[in-house]
Amino acid sequence: MLEQLIIEGIAIGACYGLFGVAVAIIYKTSEVVNFAQGEMGMIATFVAYHILVQYQLPFWLAFILTMAFAALLGCLIEFLFLRPAKDPTVLGLIIITLGAEMLLMGLASWKWGAEQKAFAFPLSVQRTMEPLPGFIINEWSLGVFTLTTLIMILLFLFFRYSRLGIAMRATQQNRNAARIMGIKVERVFSFTWALSSLIGTVAAMFFAARSVLDPNFMMEPFLRAFAAAVLGGLTSIPGVVLGGLMLGLIENFFGYAWPQWKPIVAFVIIIGILTIRPSGLFAKHYIKKV
Amino acid sequence: MLCNAITSGYSFMDMKRDYYEDIELFSGLTVLFWSMTFLVLLFTLPLLVPDYYFYLFNIILVHVILAVGLNILVGYTGQISLGHAGFFAIGAYGTALLIMHANFPFFLALTAAGLIAAFFGLIIGLPALRLKGPYLAIATLGFGLAIMHVIGHWEVFGGRMGIQVPPLDIGLPRAGLSLVLDTDVKIYYLILPIAVILVIGARNLMKTKLGRAFIAIRDDDVAAEVMGVNLTVYKGLSFAVSAFYAGIAGGLFGCVLGFFDPFTFNFLLSISFLVMVVVGGLGSVLGAVLGATLITYLQYELLKNVAEMPFLGGLLVAFSRKFFTVAGLENLSSIALSLIMITIVIFEPLGMFGIWIRMKKYWKTWPF
Numbered sequence: 241m242l243e244q245l246i247i248e249g250i251a252i253g254a255c256y257g258l259f260g261v262a263v264a265i266i267y268k269t270s271e272v273v274n275f276a277q278g279e280m281g282m283i284a285t286f287v288a289y290h291i292l293v294q295y296q297l298p299f300w301l302a303f304i305l306t307m308a309f310a311a312l313l314g315c316l317i318e319f320l321f322l323r324p325a326k327d328p329t330v331l332g333l334i335i336i337t338l339g340a341e342m343l344l345m346g347l348a349s350w351k352w353g354a355e356q357k358a359f360a361f362p363l364s365v366q367r368t369m370e371p372l373p374g375f376i377i378n379e380w381s382l383g384v385f386t387l388t389t390l391i392m393i394l395l396f397l398f399f400r401y402s403r404l405g406i407a408m409r410a411t412q413q414n415r416n417a418a419r420i421m422g423i424k425v426e427r428v429f430s431f432t433w434a435l436s437s438l439i440g441t442v443a444a445m446f447f448a449a450r451s452v453l454d455p456n457f458m459m460e461p462f463l464r465a466f467a468a469a470v471l472g473g474l475t476s477i478p479g480v481v482l483g484g485l486m487l488g489l490i491e492n493f494f495g496y497a498w499p500q501w502k503p504i505v506a507f508v509i510i511i512g513i514l515t516i517r518p519s520g521l522f523a524k525h526y527i528k529k530v
Numbered sequence: 531m532l533c534n535a536i537t538s539g540y541s542f543m544d545m546k547r548d549y550y551e552d553i554e555l556f557s558g559l560t561v562l563f564w565s566m567t568f569l570v571l572l573f574t575l576p577l578l579v580p581d582y583y584f585y586l587f588n589i590i591l592v593h594v595i596l597a598v599g600l601n602i603l604v605g606y607t608g609q610i611s612l613g614h615a616g617f618f619a620i621g622a623y624g625t626a627l628l629i630m631h632a633n634f635p636f637f638l639a640l641t642a643a644g645l646i647a648a649f650f651g652l653i654i655g656l657p658a659l660r661l662k663g664p665y666l667a668i669a670t671l672g673f674g675l676a677i678m679h680v681i682g683h684w685e686v687f688g689g690r691m692g693i694q695v696p697p698l699d700i701g702l703p704r705a706g707l708s709l710v711l712d713t714d715v716k717i718y719y720l721i722l723p724i725a726v727i728l729v730i731g732a733r734n735l736m737k738t739k740l741g742r743a744f745i746a747i748r749d750d751d752v753a754a755e756v757m758g759v760n761l762t763v764y765k766g767l768s769f770a771v772s773a774f775y776a777g778i779a780g781g782l783f784g785c786v787l788g789f790f791d792p793f794t795f796n797f798l799l800s801i802s803f804l805v806m807v808v809v810g811g812l813g814s815v816l817g818a819v820l821g822a823t824l825i826t827y828l829q830y831e832l833l834k835n836v837a838e839m840p841f842l843g844g845l846l847v848a849f850s851r852k853f854f855t856v857a858g859l860e861n862l863s864s865i866a867l868s869l870i871m872i873t874i875v876i877f878e879p880l881g882m883f884g885i886w887i888r889m890k891k892y893w894k895t896w897p898f
Contacts, residue, residue: 273664325876330663331610332875335808338801339875342868350850350858350865459797463671470668504679507672511657514669518660 244376245492251381253468253488254388255446257481259461260469261395262440264480267469269412269432272322272333276340278462280317280437281444282455283344284310286352288445289359289453299362306445307438314437315430323426349455361449384446391439392481399477408432460503464491467510473523482522553737555730572722576715584714588786590826591718591725592779597806597822598732598815599775604804605812606736607768608748609658610667613674614803617773619795620647620677621780623687626695636700644777651773655766674800682792692791695784714786721782728775733815735771744768748813802829805871811883820882825867833863 259281266274274280288306291297297305321336328336363383368376399405410418411428419425447461464487472483487506495502513521556562576584596618603609624643628634634642654673658666681687700720701709711717735741743764746754755761784790802825810821850859878884 267664273667321872321876328875328879331604331608331808331812332879334610334664334667335804335875336872338804339868339872342798342801342864343872346861346865346868349861350854353855353858463675463797467668467672470665474664500683501679504672504676507676511669511672514661514665515657518662518665520665 245496246489247375247377247381249489249492250485251384251488252450252492253485254384254481255443255484256461256465256468256487257472257484258384258388258391259440259443259447259465260472260480260484261391261477262436262443263466263469264474264477265436265439266432267474268477269408270322270429271330272337273330273474274436275334275337275466276317276344277436277440277466278444278458279341279344279348280310280313281440281447281462282458283348284313284437284441285359285444285448285453285458286348286455289357289448290352292360299360303445306441310437310441311434314433314435318430318433323429345455352455354454354456356452356454359445359448359453361445363446363449365450380446380449387442387446388481391442392478395477404428404431464506467506470520471510471513473520475519475523479520479522483520555734555737569726572726576718581713581715584718585786586827586830588714588717588721589783589830590823591721592783592786593803593806593822593826594819595725595728595782596776596779596803597810597818598729599772599779600803601807601810601812601815601818602732602735602744602775603768603772604807605814605818606741606748607744607765609765609768610663611670611769611772612667612797612800612804613654613670613672613677614772614776615795615797615799616674616677617647617651617776618780618783618799618803619681619792620650620773621777622784622790622795623681623693623780624777625781626693626784627687630693630696633704635702635704636698640778640781643781644774647777647780648770648774651769651771651776652766654773655769656762658769659762659765671797671800674795674797678792678795681795688791690791690793692789692794694789695787698785717786721786724778724782728778729815729819732775736815740764740767745813802867805867809871809874809881811881811886812879814880814883816886817881817883820886824882828867828870829863833866 259277262281263274263277266272266277284306287309288302291302291305292299317340321340322333325332325336363379365378365380368378369382370376399409407418407423407428408431410421410423411425415425418428443465444458444461448457451457465484468484468487469480470483471487472479472481474480487509490509491502491506494505498505551557556565575587579587596614600611600614603611621643624646625636625639628639628642629636632639650673654670657669661669682690687693698711698717698720699708700711701707711720736745743754743759746757746759747761747764747768751761787794806821806825807818808821809825810819811817846859846862847856850856874881880887
C-alpha cells in the first residue's frame with residue numbers, strides 16, 4: 241500500500257512538475273506569470289480530441305498536428321496579447337493572461353459544449369504491469385516518468401548547448417544587453433511561448449487521460465502545477481520538477497489520510513512555505529537593490 | 531510604472547498648491563454640485579425606474595463597495611489579491627450565520643462579519659510582507675480556494691447545499707422592533723447609504739496619513755520604509771481595510787441573493803473583481819465605481835441571455851449552429867469580458883478613469 245501511494249504520488253507529481261516547467265519557462269524568460277497555460281493545454285487537447293473523433297486519424301498523427309497547433313497557439317497569444325502591451329505592470333500582465341484564460345475557456349465551451357468527453361489516450365491508468373515483484377506500476381505512470389525524464393534531458397541540452405537556448409538565457413538575464421548583442425528578443429519570446437505551450441500540451445494530454453475531457457478539466461491541475469512551480473521556485477527548472485514531485489507525494493499521502501481536505505492541502509502548505517522562503521524552496525532569493 | 535502613469539494623468543488636472551487643497555473632499559463647486567445632483571438622483575431612482583431593475587442595482591452597489599475596497603489594496607497599495615472572493619464569502623456567511631444562530635441584529639452582524647473578514651485580511655497580510663508579484667498571487671489564490679473549500683465541507687456553514695438567508699430584518703426583532711425589508715427597492719434603500727458612506731470613506735482615507743502611506747508603499751516600498759512607513763503595519767492594514775470592505779459587501783450580497791452556496795464564491799469571482807478594478811482604473815475611487823458598474827451590468831444584464839439580444843441574437847445562434855454549439859453560446863459573455871480586460875490593459879492602462887481624464891483634458895484645453 242505504501243509503495244503504491246509513493247509511486248502514484250510521484251507519477252502525478254511528475255505530471256505537475258512537467259506542467260509547472262511550462263509555466264516556469266515563460267516566467268524565467270519574460271517574467272510573465274501565464275495563467276492561461278492550463279487553458280492553452282486544454283484547448284490543444286480538445287483539438288487532438290476533435291482530430292481523433294472527427295477525422296479518425298491515428299493517434300501519432302493527431303499528436304503531431306496537435307503539437308503544431310499548440311506551438312502556433314503559444315506564438316499567437318504572445319503576439320496578440322503580450323507584445324502590444326507597453327510597459328505593463330506585474331498586475332497588468334496577470335490580468336492579460338487571466339483574460340487569455342477566460343477567452344480560451346469561453347471559446348472551448350462554445351465550440352465543444354460543457355459536457356464531458358472521454359479522451360482516447362493510448363496509455364491507460366487501468367492497465368498495470370509488474371516489472372519487479374511487488375512493484376506494480378500502471379502504463380500511465382510509466383509514460384509520465386519516461387516523458388518527464390526525456391523532456392528534462394532535452395531541455396537541459398537545449399538550454400546548455402543550443403544557440404537559441406543560450407539566447408533565451410541571455411534574454412532572461414538582461415533583456416537590453418541581449419538586444420545589443422544582436423538577439424532578436426521578440427523572436428525569443430515567441431519561441432519561449434511556443435516551447436512552453438508544447439510542454440504544457442503534453443502534460444495536459446496526460447491529465448486528460450486520467451480524468452475526463454471538459455472545458456474545466458485543466459483548472460485544478462493548472463493551479464496545483466502552478467503551486468508546485470512556486471513551491472520549487474519559479475526560476476529554477478529542476479526546482480520546479482522537484483516541487484511537483486513533493487507536491488504529488490504530500491497530496492497523495494494527505495488524500496489517503498484525510499480525503500476530504502485533499503484539494504486544499506497543497507495551497508495551505510504553499511502559503512506556509514512561502515512565508516518562510518518567499519521565493520520558493522530551490523530558487524535564489526534576490527534582495528532588491530535600491 | 532503604474533505610479534508614473536497615474537501621476538502623469540493627475541499632474542495636468544490636479545495641480546495642488548497647498549495642503550488644504552489636497553485634503554478637501556470636493557475639488558471645487560462644480561464637482562460638489564454634480565456629486566450632489568448624482569446623489570439626489572440615486573436616492574430618487576425608485577420613482578423613475580421600474581422595480582424589476584432594482585435587483586441589478588443592488589448587485590451593482592454591492593460590487594461597487596467591493597471594488598472600492600479592492601482598489602485600496604490593488605490600486606493604492608500595489609498588492610495583488612486573487613482571493614477576494616474568500617473575504618466576500620466570509621462576509622456573506624458571517625452575516626447570515628450570526629443572524630441565524632447568534633440572533634444578532636442585522637447591523638451588528640454585518641459589522642461583525644466585516645471585522646472578521648478584516649481579521650483574516652490582516653492574517654493574509656502577514657505573508658504578503660515578503661511576497662511579491664506571482665508569489666503573492668498564488669498565496670492569496672490559495673487562501674480564496676481554502677475558504678471556499680472549508681465552507682463547503684463544514685456542516686455549520688450548510689455544506690455544499692448552501693444556506694437560505696432569513697428575511698432581512700434591520701430592526702431589533704428580539705426587542706419587538708421589527709423592520710423587515712422584503713422588496714428589492716427597500717433593500718436598495720439599505721445598501722445605498724452604506725455604499726455612499728463607504729465610497730466617501732475610501733476617498734477620505736486616501737487623503738489621510740494612512741492613505742499616503744499606502745501610496746508610498748505602492749510607488750516604492752523600500753523608499754517608503756526609509757521614509758518611516760512601517761511596512762508590517764501598513765501592508766497588514768491595507769489588507770485589513772480591503773477585506774473589511776469585501777466583508778461588508780459580502781454580507782449585503784448574501785441579503786440580496788437570499789440563497790448562496792460555496793460555489794458562488796469561486797476563483798472566477800475573484801477574477802471578475804480584479805477585472806472591475808482594472809477596467810475602471812487602478813488607484814482611483816471613481817474608477818472602481820465605474821468599473822464595478824460596467825462589468826456588473828455586462829455580466830448580469832446585457833450578456834446574460836446572448837441568444838435573446840436584439841438583432842445580434844438570431845445571427846449568433848445561426849453562426850453557432852454552423853460552427854460552434856448553440857448550448858455553449860452563453861459563454862460569449864465571458865469571451866466578451868476577457869476581450870474587454872485584455873484591450874483595456876493593452877490600450878488604456880488607466881482604465882475608464884483614464885478615458886475620463888483624457889476627455890476632461892480635451893474639453894478644458896479645447897481648441898488646442
